[in-house]
Amino acid sequence: MSSKHQPVYDGGGKRQVRSFVRRKGRMSDKREEEYRRLMPVHGISFRPEETDPAGLFPEPGEVVLEIGFGMGHATLELAAGNPGINYLGIEVHVPGVASVLSKIESMGLNNLKIIEHDAVEVLKYMIPRESFSGVHIFFPDPWPKKRHFKRRLVQTDFLNLLVPRVKMDGYIYMVTDWEDYARWMKEHLGAHPDLENRYDGYADALAWRPSTAFEQKGLDKNHIIRELFYRRKS
Numbered sequence: 001m002s003s004k005h006q007p008v009y010d011g012g013g014k015r016q017v018r019s020f021v022r023r024k025g026r027m028s029d030k031r032e033e034e035y036r037r038l039m040p041v042h043g044i045s046f047r048p049e050e051t052d053p054a055g056l057f058p059e060p061g062e063v064v065l066e067i068g069f070g071m072g073h074a075t076l077e078l079a080a081g082n083p084g085i086n087y088l089g090i091e092v093h094v095p096g097v098a099s100v101l102s103k104i105e106s107m108g109l110n111n112l113k114i115i116e117h118d119a120v121e122v123l124k125y126m127i128p129r130e131s132f133s134g135v136h137i138f139f140p141d142p143w144p145k146k147r148h149f150k151r152r153l154v155q156t157d158f159l160n161l162l163v164p165r166v167k168m169d170g171y172i173y174m175v176t177d178w179e180d181y182a183r184w185m186k187e188h189l190g191a192h193p194d195l196e197n198r199y200d201g202y203a204d205a206l207a208w209r210p211s212t213a214f215e216q217k218g219l220d221k222n223h224i225i226r227e228l229f230y231r232r233k234s
């Protein structure tokens with residue numbers, strides 16, 4: 001992996017606890033070339049300046065955010081199936097970003113843009129309030145060991161960044177195959193004063209959600225998939 005990839009900005013001062021570890025992944029020369037050619041076309045560079053996500057797309061429309069899209073199976077399928085909705089995907093895993101860029105190009109999608117950066121910093125420094133009509137967080141890293149709970153993406157501070165950036169009546173949709181993380185998500189989402197659970201407890205499996213690579217890994221281990229669907233109410 002090239003050392004040029006810089007997924008974080010808050011370098012100095014107190015060491016930040018991140019929700020990810022950079023996984024090394026090999027890319028073929030062809031994929032590396034595509035990544036370099038297509039990032040300026042379908043990618044958005046991180047910059048610590050407020051940027052209206054709706055303005056990043058050629059067509060006007062609501063914007064749905066996906067954090068941690070991995071290899072992008074759900075992202076690509078949703079973007080292809082809903083040309084009237086604009087999708088912004090954030091991911092730090094470079095081979096996933098490269099693969100999605102290549103598919104955006106081959107599928108001719110103009111409603112999917114990618115930011116390769118820590119989503120926490122993107123929300124904090126780039127995204128204005130009331131930007132998204134929906135947010136997808138599908139199978140975030142579970143960090144199952146107690147000493148790693150602080151690395152879980154879903155935390156009170158994270159929700160305090162995310163929720164104001166969702167439009168009123170917009171939704172946050174999380175899915176996990178880790179029972180303990182599902183409970184943790186329910187507690188944290190339920191404690192946020194501006195969110196309302198659209199279901200009594202866990203959500204029904206929503207038929208429109210495409211399955212993902214990590215979902216399949218969970219199913220292979222006989223894990224139960226748990227879904228959480230909340231609305232911004234105030």
Ligand SMILES: C[S@@+](CC[C@H](N)C(=O)[O-])C[C@H]1O[C@@H](n2cnc3c(N)ncnc32)[C@H](O)[C@@H]1O
Nearest residue numbers: 019020068069070091092118119139212213214
């Ligand atoms: C377990 S994988 C799930 C990938 C995909 N959603 C799926 O279901 O197959 C979690 C992904 O979230 C990404 N991720 C974790 N923390 C992130 C952050 N702060 N910003 C952007 N991506 C992050 C990781 O790089 C990883 O690819």
